[in-house]
Amino acid sequence: xxxxxxxxxxxxxxxxxxxxxxxxxxxxxxxxxxxxxxxxxxxxxxxxxxxxxxxxxxxxxxxxxxxxxxxxxxxxxxxxxxxxxxxxxxxxxxxxxxxxxxxxxxxxxxxxxxxxxxxxxxxxxxxxxxxxxxxxxxxxxxxxxxxxxxxxxxxxxxxxxxxxxxxxxxxxxxxxxxxxxxxxxxxxxxxxxxxxxxxxxxxxxxxxxxxxxxxxxxxxxxxxxxxxxxxxxxxxxxxxxx
Amino acid sequence: xxxxxxxxxxxxxxxxxxxxxxxxxxxxxxxxxxxxxxxxxxxxxxxxxxxxxxxxxxxxxxxxxxxxxxxxxxxxxxxxxxxxxxxxxxxxxxxxxxxxxxxxxxxxxxxxxxxxxxxxxxxxxxxxxxxxxxxxxxxxxxxxxxxxxxxxxxxxxxxxxxxxxxxxxxxxxxxxxxxxxxxxxxxxxxxxxxxxxxx
Numbered sequence: 001x002x003x004x005x006x007x008x009x010x011x012x013x014x015x016x017x018x019x020x021x022x023x024x025x026x027x028x029x030x031x032x033x034x035x036x037x038x039x040x041x042x043x044x045x046x047x048x049x050x051x052x053x054x055x056x057x058x059x060x061x062x063x064x065x066x067x068x069x070x071x072x073x074x075x076x077x078x079x080x081x082x083x084x085x086x087x088x089x090x091x092x093x094x095x096x097x098x099x100x101x102x103x104x105x106x107x108x109x110x111x112x113x114x115x116x117x118x119x120x121x122x123x124x125x126x127x128x129x130x131x132x133x134x135x136x137x138x139x140x141x142x143x144x145x146x147x148x149x150x151x152x153x154x155x156x157x158x159x160x161x162x163x164x165x166x167x168x169x170x171x172x173x174x175x176x177x178x179x180x181x182x183x184x185x186x187x188x189x190x191x192x193x194x195x196x197x198x199x200x201x202x203x204x205x206x207x208x209x210x211x212x213x214x215x216x217x218x219x220x221x222x223x224x225x226x227x228x229x230x231x232x233x234x235x236x237x238x239x240x241x242x
Numbered sequence: 243x244x245x246x247x248x249x250x251x252x253x254x255x256x257x258x259x260x261x262x263x264x265x266x267x268x269x270x271x272x273x274x275x276x277x278x279x280x281x282x283x284x285x286x287x288x289x290x291x292x293x294x295x296x297x298x299x300x301x302x303x304x305x306x307x308x309x310x311x312x313x314x315x316x317x318x319x320x321x322x323x324x325x326x327x328x329x330x331x332x333x334x335x336x337x338x339x340x341x342x343x344x345x346x347x348x349x350x351x352x353x354x355x356x357x358x359x360x361x362x363x364x365x366x367x368x369x370x371x372x373x374x375x376x377x378x379x380x381x382x383x384x385x386x387x388x389x390x391x392x393x394x395x396x397x398x399x400x401x402x403x404x405x406x407x408x409x410x411x412x413x414x415x416x417x418x419x420x421x422x423x424x425x426x427x428x429x430x431x432x433x434x435x436x437x438x439x440x441x
Contacts (some may be wrong), residue, residue: 006363010440015255016382026257026378028304030369032431035440038401041362043373043388044441046325047317048282048338065276081407087250096281100265110261111267111272112311115300126265170317171441173375173384177256191257194382200254226250 005231007040008087008169016194020096026149044171045230046077050096052130059128062101062141066124073123075104075142080206083135084165087229091135097225098164100130101138106147106157115147118209140218146185158185158192169226178223179205255384258377262313267340283338285318285354290334291356292321297389297416297424300348301376304431309349312378314341316352316389318371323358355392362400369399371414376428386439389426390415405437413437 018030058065063073080099084092102108102125105117109125123142131137141161150158160177167173179186186192186205195201212220263271267280286294300308317341319325320332335355343350359367372389390396392415405411413436416424428436
């Protein structure tokens with residue numbers, strides 16, 4: 001049996017609704033017309049691969065990668081770690097995971113972010129790594145702050161880290177956000193609430209993982225990521241109906 | 243009760259947000275120095291076989307505004323229709339590019355080689371095309387589409403053939419504006435809405 005069949009169709013009901021009146025920007029940026037649903041082709045089943053030569057020694061350490069190790073970023077030190085799996089529960093090895101986030105005060109290092117929480121001179125806010133042969137990844141960072149954003153009258157983003165994952169197929173491409181266990185702003189966030197399935201929203205909340213934390217150093221949060229799988233069958237290369 | 247399948251559900255997407263560029267193309271976004279260079283600067287290296295082309299365009303929201311904050315990724319075959327990693331693929335084509343609109347003009351440019359036709363699983367040829375994936379604030383799950391070319395024979399392409407409303411086929415076809423230069427605009431909603439794919 002191979003896992004080189006077609007990509008398993010996306011379950012759109014397990015994803016956020018594209019158009020959600022509580023998230024105002026989605027109103028003018030969501031297609032009105034139905035998506036064209038098709039079986040995947042080699043154009044979606046292939047995808048870019050990135051090698052270890054791409055990754056610098058500090059790339060997955062956001063506490064140090066902006067200052068090149070000269071001085072640590074300010075904030076609550078955390079380790080974000082987990083596995084990248086596919087829908088068949090197989091690990092996705094050697095795939096690129098990228099993250100970006102606000103600093104401990106809730107400010108992004110971006111020209112358009114004018115929130116008056118100060119920039120941290122030692123925090124950039126992006127990192128990347130490759131999963132190992134078991135699909136495992138980890139980042140060392142600081143816990144991002146919550147911040148207000150212009151939407152309804154008084155909306156705040158819960159603490160979150162943006163996560164981008166490639167997989168091995170262009171059709172697996174995924175960007176999501178990791179939230180933190182216990183944050184009361186999750187239940188009030190219109191972006192989190194675009195995910196209507198409660199179980200799926202729960203899967204975006206990283207639990208505190210004391211067993212993976214380091215005494216007197218950092219707390220750990222666990223965030224596993226599931227990408228689309230490919231159909232597993234010995235019949236794959238035969239014409240339909242044969 | 244029945245046997246447990248043991249399968250998992252894909253993690254829910256979330257919007258890339260307004261600052262997707264600092265995560266994916268930080269140098270472009272004014273956050274240099276973390277990486278030597280941004281990922282996906284070019285899908286080709288010097289010596290790539292085939293016609294070098296540029297595709298320019300804008301992405302419009304439902305009000306007709308050319309968005310400045312989207313990020314695009316493209317994935318394509320080489321000039322002979324082979325994907326990177328496949329036997330005989332052009333080593334000068336890595337096939338992947340990340341790009342974004344200029345903050346002043348609202349236009350993006352993709353410079354690459356024109357891909358060759360690719361054979362589908364059923365043996366039918368897909369007309370030359372570049373796959374694109376679009377993320378931005380307000381886009382809750384990344385949008386897949388394809389760029390085809392006006393000066394290629396698209397008449398037998400299996401995907402284009404599936405578009406019921408024939409005028410919509412044009413939304414996936416880049417217009418030739420000069421030798422090696424194409425225009426491809428994307429409309430997220432409203433008149434001329436681009437065909438997006440669930441594929």
